Amino acid sequence: MKCPRVPFTSRALVDEDRLLDLIEELRALIPTELQQAQDLVAQRDQILEDAKRQAEARLSEARQMAHAMTAEHAIMREAIEESEKVRKQLAQDTHGQQVSADRYAEELLTELEAKITRALTIIQNGRGMLNTEKV
Numbered sequence: 001m002k003c004p005r006v007p008f009t010s011r012a013l014v015d016e017d018r019l020l021d022l023i024e025e026l027r028a029l030i031p032t033e034l035q036q037a038q039d040l041v042a043q044r045d046q047i048l049e050d051a052k053r054q055a056e057a058r059l060s061e062a063r064q065m066a067h068a069m070t071a072e073h074a075i076m077r078e079a080i081e082e083s084e085k086v087r088k089q090l091a092q093d094t095h096g097q098q099v100s101a102d103r104y105a106e107e108l109l110t111e112l113e114a115k116i117t118r119a120l121t122i123i124q125n126g127r128g129m130l131n132t133e134k135v
Contacts (some may be wrong), residue, residue: 003129014129021128026119033112040108044101051097055090062086 003012062083 011132012129014126014133016071019126019130023123026123030121032114033115037109037112042103044105047101048094049098051094053092055087055094058086058090 003010003014062079065079065083
């Protein structure tokens, strides 16, 4: 926003209506960004919950398979080894999904922080201009 300067002073004239419009725009922007951040956290939690449910279901399946194969010692040993592999793989998959979700959340929160910081700077500059006019 360009403001004409008052000759022979360091003061500037500010269009009050335009400044108030900008402040209202900022007020409207902040709740949207906060809602997006909350939605992102909810998505991350849902992804983690889904991954845990899948891991539990697969582990349960692996255990059921192991119990069904108890007739022979060699088959039972193979089932236990396979269930352990599945458990380890699921743990790795869950961890990878959590890391990805956390990284995505961090990126969005960093972007939100930058937007809020810019908005705060605009507000502070506007208040500063208003305060210099009063003096």
